[in-house]
Amino acid sequence: MERVNKTLQDRLVKEMRLEGIDTMQQANVYLPTFIDQFNAKFAKDPANPTNLHRSLTELDQLDEIMNWQEERTVSHSLTVQYDRVANILEPKGLAKDLQRKKVRVYDYPDGTVAIKYEGTELPYSVFDKVRQVKQADIVSNKRLGSVFKLVQEQQRVKSIERSKAAPQRRGQKRICNDTYRQINPAAISIE
Helix, strand or coil, rough: CCCHHHHHHHHHHHHHHHHHCEEEEHHHHHHHHHHHHHHHHHHCCCCCCCCCCCCCCCCHHHHHHHHHEEEECCCCCCEEEEECCCCCCCCCCHHHHHCCCCEEEECCCCEEEEEEEECCCCEEEEEECCCCCCCHHHHHHHCCCCHHHHHHHHHHCCCCCCCCCCCCCCCCEEEEEEEEEECCCCCCCCC
């Protein structure tokens, strides 16, 4: 796979240069043509043309397989830190005895996060440390507007960001060059 990626990266750029493509829109129009040409040149027929993929069953839970998982230790105050967010476990049932024990944080592609101990999901509340003051907060509160503006400016100067080790979830905003940006995974194009 690594060789194919290097080939694609090198060949696609050169082909676009030869075609005189210099905008993203032109590149997106040219891409299907390039894929067809590349496949015609390098594709090989399989040794066995039979499709051996099996269909998914109700037992195949792709969400449980296709997620980011990290192990974390529960603090004495029943909090679990993950991606600069303090997740506060509800002190009832199984969770009240989990101090200093390892739990697993499941970060799903749809943006939800679950905390589980030995397969049992634990209820929790969230304290987000990267929360930002929005312009609507400043405008809607006449008395605290100047305070909110000061806080917003301090947050901009500090430029606190989410962890780059964890995957970016849909709906999660990161601070990039003092502006907010949200990546749309459905709009994949050449940049």
